[in-house]
Amino acid sequence: MRIAGIALSVFVGIISAGFGGGGGLKGLPAPPTQRDEVTGREIYSNTCIRCHGIDGKGAMGLQLVPKPADLTSDAIQRRLDASLFKRIHDGKPNTAMGAWSSALSDDEIWDVLAYVRTFRQE
Ligand code: HEC
Structure with missing residues (x-):
């Protein structure tokens, strides 16, 4: 039985290392199982479009420094959901x-992030 006990604690160790080590992203609310791109699109149109533009590449005529991020870019789309969630x-x-x-509520942020993911280039 001692062997089994050791095996079990190793297993538990791996599990907690796997789920516990989120770097600075601990304490984020879990994403809802169902994300709503349609709601996300509405939120985007109301709140994000004026800077990030209709296609996510940035609104024209803005003089912001730095410019709004290109949401279609690899640099953004490669990032994990948790990291983008935290940024928004x-x-x-x-x-x-x-x-x-x-x-925005946490759910609304997940929804708008789901819409931002539709800008990903294939
Ligand atoms: C007032 C203008 C403005 C609005 C409105 C705005 N953004 Fe941004 N956004 C920016 C700027 C400026 C940056 C920073 C670009 C940089 O750092 O190079 C940025 C960066 C980002 C980034 C990348 C952040 C990073 O870590 O680099 C994401 C994702 C993003 N915005 C999503 C959104 C979403 C979703 C909304 C709507 C809820 C929104 N933004 C509304 C101006 C805006």
């Missing part, structure tokens, strides 16, 4: 990208 939630310091946590 908390904003990006010293840029025009504000924290949307006061305007």
Whole structure:
């Protein structure tokens, strides 16, 4: 039985290392199982489009420094959901990208992120 006990604790160790080690992203709310791109699109049109543009590549005529991120780019689309969620939630310091946590619920942020994922280039 001792062997089994050791095997079990190794197993538990692997599991907790796998799920516990999220770096700075601990405490994020779990994504809902169903994400709603259609709602996300509405939110995007109301809140994000004026900077990020209809196609996610940035609105024309803006003089922001830095410019709004190109949401279709690999640099953005390669990032994990948790990382982008946190960015939309908390904003990006010293840029025009504000924290949307006061305007949008967590579910709404997941929805708008689902819509942002539709900008991914094949
Ligand atoms: C007032 C203009 C503005 C609005 C509105 C805005 N953004 Fe941004 N966004 C920016 C700017 C500026 C950046 C920073 C670009 C950079 O750092 O190079 C940015 C960056 C981002 C990034 C990349 C962040 C990173 O870590 O590099 C994402 C994702 C994003 N925005 C999503 C959204 C979403 C979703 C919305 C709507 C809820 C939104 N933005 C609304 C201006 C805006």
